[in-house]
Amino acid sequence: MFENLSQKLDKALKMLKGQGSITEINVAATIKEIRRALLDADVNFKVAKEITDEIKEQAIGSKILIAVSPREMFIKIVYDKLTELMGGQKQDINIKGDPAVVMIAGLNGAGKTTFSGKLANFLKSQGRQVLLAACDVYRPAAMEQLKVLGGQIGVEVYTEMESKDAVQIAQNAIQYAKANNKKIVIVDTAGRLAIDEVLMKEIAALKKALNPTETLFVVDAMTGQDAVNTALAFNERIDYDGVVLTKLDGDARGGAALSIRKTVNKPIKFISTGEKMEAIDHFYPDRMAQRILGM
Amino acid sequence: VGKSKVDDEVLDELEEILISSDVGVDTTLKIIKRIEARVAKDKYLNTSELERILREEVIALLMENKTQDLEDFLVPEVKKPYVIMVVGVNGVGKTTTIGKLAAQFLKRGNKVVLGAGDTFRAAAVEQLKLWGQRVGVPVIEHGMNTDPASVAYDAVKKGVEMNADVVIVDTAGRLHTKVGLMNELAKIKRVMQKVADDVPHEVLLVLDGSTGQNAFIQAKEFTQATEVTALAITKLDGTAKGGVVIGISDQFKIPVKYIGVGEKIDDLQIFNRKEFVDSLFKTQK
Ligand SMILES: Nc1nc2c(ncn2[C@@H]2O[C@H](COP(=O)(O)OP(=O)(O)OP(=O)(O)O)[C@@H](O)[C@H]2O)c(=O)[nH]1
Ligand SMILES: Nc1nc2c(ncn2[C@@H]2O[C@H](COP(=O)(O)OP(=O)(O)OP(=O)(O)O)[C@@H](O)[C@H]2O)c(=O)[nH]1
Numbered sequence: 001m002f003e004n005l006s007q008k009l010d011k012a013l014k015m016l017k018g019q020g021s022i023t024e025i026n027v028a029a030t031i032k033e034i035r036r037a038l039l040d041a042d043v044n045f046k047v048a049k050e051i052t053d054e055i056k057e058q059a060i061g062s063k064i065l066i067a068v069s070p071r072e073m074f075i076k077i078v079y080d081k082l083t084e085l086m087g088g089q090k091q092d093i094n095i096k097g098d099p100a101v102v103m104i105a106g107l108n109g110a111g112k113t114t115f116s117g118k119l120a121n122f123l124k125s126q127g128r129q130v131l132l133a134a135c136d137v138y139r140p141a142a143m144e145q146l147k148v149l150g151g152q153i154g155v156e157v158y159t160e161m162e163s164k165d166a167v168q169i170a171q172n173a174i175q176y177a178k179a180n181n182k183k184i185v186i187v188d189t190a191g192r193l194a195i196d197e198v199l200m201k202e203i204a205a206l207k208k209a210l211n212p213t214e215t216l217f218v219v220d221a222m223t224g225q226d227a228v229n230t231a232l233a234f235n236e237r238i239d240y241d242g243v244v245l246t247k248l249d250g251d252a253r254g255g256a257a258l259s260i261r262k263t264v265n266k267p268i269k270f271i272s273t274g275e276k277m278e279a280i281d282h283f284y285p286d287r288m289a290q291r292i293l294g295m
Numbered sequence: 296v297g298k299s300k301v302d303d304e305v306l307d308e309l310e311e312i313l314i315s316s317d318v319g320v321d322t323t324l325k326i327i328k329r330i331e332a333r334v335a336k337d338k339y340l341n342t343s344e345l346e347r348i349l350r351e352e353v354i355a356l357l358m359e360n361k362t363q364d365l366e367d368f369l370v371p372e373v374k375k376p377y378v379i380m381v382v383g384v385n386g387v388g389k390t391t392t393i394g395k396l397a398a399q400f401l402k403r404g405n406k407v408v409l410g411a412g413d414t415f416r417a418a419a420v421e422q423l424k425l426w427g428q429r430v431g432v433p434v435i436e437h438g439m440n441t442d443p444a445s446v447a448y449d450a451v452k453k454g455v456e457m458n459a460d461v462v463i464v465d466t467a468g469r470l471h472t473k474v475g476l477m478n479e480l481a482k483i484k485r486v487m488q489k490v491a492d493d494v495p496h497e498v499l500l501v502l503d504g505s506t507g508q509n510a511f512i513q514a515k516e517f518t519q520a521t522e523v524t525a526l527a528i529t530k531l532d533g534t535a536k537g538g539v540v541i542g543i544s545d546q547f548k549i550p551v552k553y554i555g556v557g558e559k560i561d562d563l564q565i566f567n568r569k570e571f572v573d574s575l576f577k578t579q580k
């Protein structure tokens with residue numbers, strides 16, 4: 001449905017045919033197409049502008065104006081730029097502690113509960129003793145959902161079905177882990193929108209009370225322009241350590257990854273690629289750059 | 296005060312407003328072009344006039360989708376029961392929207408039956424049952440890991456037997472890229488047609504209001520697979536403005552019927568074009 005970067009550049013560069021050389025004006029047309037490719041991929045408007053401004057500088061400063069195949073050169077510049085922006089060192093999650101506490105937070109329906117199960121499964125397969133803590137006290141059958149997932153992967157789930165106090169449940173879960181030789185507690189929390197003051201206060205209180213060794217912000221790869229606002233708002237309240245990008249088994253380009261990385265500057269630590277408990281992977285910046293550009 | 300004429304800078308600003316609300320590049324350029332054409336005649340405009348023109352153009356664009364806004368949560372007059380099948384990608388708010396919709400129909404004196412056709416997602420049946428209890432309507436279910444088509448069949452059949460006004464069938468979330476799962480929707484439809492050949496009367500596609508450009512592809516693919524007849528846009532209580540509605544109205548002729556504005560039972564509204572455009576421009580500069 002949406003053209004990829006190569007197609008867009010073809011269009012822009014076709015306009016150059018018949019002209020002797022590539023001028024700065026032509027660069028501008030090409031830059032415009034790059035910006036559109038980024039916007040089609042849901043990269044935030046401001047972020048896309050910043051990136052293309054930088055690319056323009058770079059292109060003008062490089063030999064691209066006299067290059068034999070400016071199209072390939074442009075694509076390389078863009079691809080390298082995106083990879084660099086999303087890259088840096090690969091960062092693992094911190095699971096040191098007795099027990100280590102991993103808190104999972106994010107918007108409604110992003111895939112937190114599913115990811116909690118996947119992470120538990122992933123850590124269990126490394127031979128670790130994991131406990132899942134069901135701290136979504138709002139969504140109908142949220143605790144039940146986590147219990148079913150725990151059952152599928154053979155990981156114990158701590159619940160207090162009648163409680164409405166997420167902080168209390170999490171604290172009790174940690175006590176339970178200590179008493180039962182569990183080394184990692186994964187805390188699933190309710191989905192919330194960043195403008196919901198009551199729920200944002202709750203998640204801030206949870207973070208403060210638990211002082212987790214690792215806090216992860218889960219975001220849906222299909223998210224549009226608002227991803228940046230949401231990621232910033234959650235970061236302000238819970239200063240998370242990393243991001244999880246979900247539903248990458250679909251065809252969303254996932255520009256949110258780039259926008260969040262560039263504005264919040266927290267590493268993307270995991271991706272989610274399906275509904276099954278095995279569908280979890282590390283994040284690779286180069287693959288994500290290709291995906292955003294539709295390469 | 297504001298600028299005295301519409302220059303490129305102002306048009307760039309408009310572009311930013313529209314793109315930042317997920318309207319999408321194509322529809323944004325279409326709107327900008329119209330505004331350019333309009334201001335070409337009377338060049339000198341101040342910013343407040345420009346905003347008025349932008350509103351008018353966006354509303355005009357929405358009106359070109361020649362579908363009627365609903366006036367209330369009314370069940371269309373058909374041979375009873377009116378059957379709604381609810382579809383969409385994972386986590387957009389299908390089950391929640393069904394619960395809220397059931398509450399609205401019930402409140403207006405309708406007999407409502409729900410069908411727990413998501414037999415796949417962990418505790419999905421339990422979730423719908425809790426909504427059924429909350430609203431006070433029966434939920435037809437066969438438990439988890441059963442055939443969703445046979446649940447749908449049963450729900451419609453029970454609806455007929457109970458002389459219900461509305462039957463709403465939940466389905467599992469599925470990405471439109473998964474061919475097998477998309478074909479399953481067609482099968483669910485076929486099987487429920489064994490009860491009455493005109494069902495489902497409505498296929499309601501639920502889209503998450505915070506979704507970006509992928510929403511267009513979702514609308515296209517689900518329409519192709521199941522002939523979507525209505526849309527619900529959820530989670531508009533957030534900061535996302537749901538500008539995809541504009542792009543989708545522009546490119547598809549499917550009416551937006553409902554908008555979700557929270558997690559609670561009353562947080563569902565009838566979609567109204569004018570109010571939507573007002574809210575789109577309210578907090579944005
Ligand atoms: N295709 C796909 N579906 C996913 C993925 N991750 C989660 N899901 C599905 O997305 C839906 C929502 O997932 P949940 O884990 O319930 O999301 P959540 O963030 O816990 O939702 P709330 O607790 O209601 O805020 C479910 O249907 C999951 O099966 C993924 O990576 N790919
Ligand atoms: N803030 C807000 N949250 C909503 C709205 N609609 C649904 N939700 C929440 O979004 C999450 C997912 O909702 P569900 O109804 O389970 O979504 P679904 O499409 O049935 O999900 P799957 O069946 O897993 O594909 C839940 O946390 C809901 O409470 C809305 O309009 N506003």
Ligand SMILES: [K+]
Binds near residue numbers: 108109220386387503
């Ligand atoms: K979502």
Ligand SMILES: [Mg+2]
Binds near residue numbers: 139
């Ligand atoms: Mg959850």
Ligand SMILES: [Mg+2]
Binds near residue numbers: 391
């Ligand atoms: Mg559901």
